[in-house]
Amino acid sequence: MRRNDGQTLGWERMMKAGLGVAGLGVVLHVAPSAAQVAGTSSGATAGTLPPVTVEAPNQARPRAQSVQRASQAQRGRVAAQRNSGSTQASNPGLREPGAASGNTSSENSYVASGSSAGTKTNTPLLETPQSISVVTRKELNDRAVQTLTEAVGYEPGVRIDASGYDPRFDAISIRGFDITYNGIYLDGLRLVGAGLGVFKTEPYGVDSIAVVRGPSSALYGLGSPGGLIDLQSKLPTSQPFHEVQTLFGDRDRVQGNFDLSGPVDANGQFSYRLTGVVRDADVFVPGGKDNRVYVAPAVTWKPDQSTTLTLLGAYQKSKTPGSMFTYSSGTGTTTDIFTGSPSYNSLDQEQGRVGYLFEHAFNNAVTVRQKFRYVDLDAVTRYVGFLGAPVGNVVSRYTGYVHDTLQSAIMDNQVEAKLATGPVQHTLLVGTDYTASKFTDKQGFGFGVSDLNLAAPVYAPESIPDPTISSSTAQRQTQSGVYVQDQARLDHWILTLSGRSDWVRTTGEDLFALTRQQQSDQAYSGRAGLTYVFDSGVAPYVAYSTSFFPNLGVDPSGAFFKPTTGKQTEIGVKYQPPGTRSFITAAVFDLTQDGGLVTTGTGVTVQRGEIQSRGFELQGLASLGGGFDITSSYTYLDMVTKQAGDSSLVGKFPSGNPPHTATLWGNYALPLAGPFAGLSVGGGMRYMSWSYGDDANTFKNSSVTLVDAALKYDFGQAAKELKGLQFQVNAKNLFNLHYTTCQVGYCYRGAPLTVIATLGYRW
Secondary structure, three states: OEOOOOOEOHHHHHHHHHHHHHHHOOOEOOOOOHHHHHOOOOOOOOOOOOOOOOOOOOOOOOHHHOOOOOOOOOOOHHHHHHHHHHOOOOOOOOOOOOHHHOOOOOOOOOOOOEOOOOOOOOOEHHHOOOEEEEEOHHHHHHOOOOOHHHHHOOOOOEEOOOOOOOOOOOOOEEOOEEOOOOOEEEOOEEOOOEOOEOOOOOHHHEEEEEEEEOOOHHHHOOOOOOEEEEEEEOOOOOOOEEEEEEEEEOOOEEEEEEEEEEEOOOOOOEEEEEEEEEEEOEOOOOOOEOEEEEEEEEEEEEEEOOEEEEEEEEEEEEEEOOOOOEOOOOOOOOOOOEOOOOOOOEEEEEEEEEEEEEEEEOOOOEEEEEEEEEEEEEEEEEEEEEOOOOEOOEEOEEEEEEEEEEEEEEEEEEEEEEEEEOOEEEEEEEEEEEEEEEEEEEEEEEOOOOOEEOOOOOOOOOOOOOOOEEEEEEEEEEEEEEEEEEEEEEOOEEEEEEEEEEEEEEEEEEOOOOEEEEEEEEEEEEEEEEEEOOOOOEEEEEEEEEEEEOOOOEOOOOOEOOOEEEEEEEEEEEEOOOOOOEEEEEEEEEEEEEEEEEEOOOOOEEEEEEEEEEEEEEEEEEEEOOOEEEEEEEEEEEEEEEEOOOHHHOOOOOOOOOOEEEEEEEEEEOOOOOOOOOEEEEEEEEEEOOEEOOOOOOOEEOOEEEEEEEEEEEHHHOOHHHOOEEEEEEEEOOOOOOOEEEEOOEEEEOOOOEEEEEEEEEO
8 A cells, every 4th residue: 555645654664674673583663854953052862863854945943833742851578468468359450471561550550569660680679779650541541531741740850741632643751851752762762752753642542651750871872861651562461351441532532442351261371452542532722633553462472380482463543633733922822713724734643563472480499571562654745834024924834854764672681680688689681673764754834825914813624735855864873782681689688780881873964965974983871779678568668870872963073972971879669568558758859961962053963962950759540449549759950051051041940850850649549438429539630830932041831730530330330231331531731720831931831621531340
């Protein structure tokens, strides 16, 4: 099959190339162009490839009409007792294959006892010397989460709406640094992003989500100093599990979900899972859609108790607006006037992935693992923007067209060994990984669109042709890494040492100018953490960690840019009372990003950006008796620009980052013996204090408090024949608060009231 622009569908390319690549163990990776990096300013932490720079023809792009969101501003002995209180009851929805997942969360609790995201081993959260949160499937269900940003919106240190409501991307920052392009992982493998080709996450397809705050390059290689988010896929279950859901909501949302799993044969060697979503929905801009088709099959082969092989795949097709921008009539304000055209406003994206998770335990001491995934993504963006300032109330407009493709493959090999040196018990991890990607970007601009009268906007249907392509780039990047980790335990003490060396090769080509740029980087990353676990379940810790991210290009002297680096000192304490399902964490941190690329007032790119982020985070979770679950958090963030291309920004607070945020969500299932048996009620609050709207700190965003609510009824409590039937209603921004958020001078509308009703049946 071919797209209407003549390009072969990405999924078909993936099926042909992915199977061959997996068989050979050869992989391909992505690279930024010099032009892309040059636009990065001091607050940015660019992703694997920095965002594509989209310019209007023959003149500077109006700030308020950028198609690209601003990605600126830059989270032994007593273990058995603790885990006994945290382990969930058997549930068919529990993630099963692969002990290395380390995540014992299920649909029964908000509290997970462990996660592999912080150490790549099955380590209790209490013993991991880093601030980590896990969003369990139960919490995702209770809040009826529809996007990744919604999923992590209640976590400490996480900022999700600096660019307002936007279904196009899951734009997320942790501790003030963006992770959108280089900090999203699935099953421990990075989801590469570049330009407008950002992998879209379907939350219904994940079992849990881990948020790791702070530099993590010691195990994962190149990345943001803010941290990472690791999604855990829904895997086949050993017991039959079936669920279907129908969802209805405002803005004409109609959606169907299904999740089917269970054993294939009588011996239980083979099991399967098939998860899917089909959605048709509108958004608040005229003609905007939020449509999606998602299907994810998985098969697990478990020939014995020591060996597990799970094959995973997914295909997703989505349609969202190409632009969500509304007219800004003044500093720090937005209006309801859409700047684009419903006739030419879409981001059509297809993405697919295939891969596997393999694990074999030779004995109780030695385990080997291998993970592989190949991804193919094709994104075509069409949008309309303002061409210059309004004359009177009338503004001229231009059309923009961006076609991005991205292919990425990654393999991670691990050997874990448990051994002893005298009284010290070690969990030793040795691994190698390899990532390769290829990214292409084509852009064009035109003028075949009507003017817009701001006093009386009319969006009449019109035929708008795609503009002629005016730029075309191809970029490649390969990354090889070797890492070693030792978790050494002596009585109550746990020393965690991690170290890694990476080799990155980056190539960028301008296919019109016939120019080529090539660069190689090498970097060491590390982490050292010390934890003391008291019998009472209290575990203070201290840790130091580093990160790096390669930059493409040269400075004015002709020397290649060095990688941007990050370093952090963190001191914290964790508390998990033995025999309970509760978890409390507190951490203070001092995090610095150094060597960021900045652009001077004369347009020259230099490497002298430095940003310091310091703060305090607190989180408490509990699944208490009587059907009450709660999660809460507080974050204090103090950021300062230490070096910048524009000296006037030095000493300023990077924009879009509130100094104070607080969240609280609780869900209560009424007693089964009472008159309201089967009824559950939930509610939450998200508070964000003021923040600066631009990096010069000339104006502020107002503080905002958003309220969410939920109501659920289990019909099985009323009649046995209705067992498995549930109805749920969720409201987000319950009081429909209209608010504006600005970052680096761009201003956006916040998410309006959203109501979703879910009718589901399990058997």
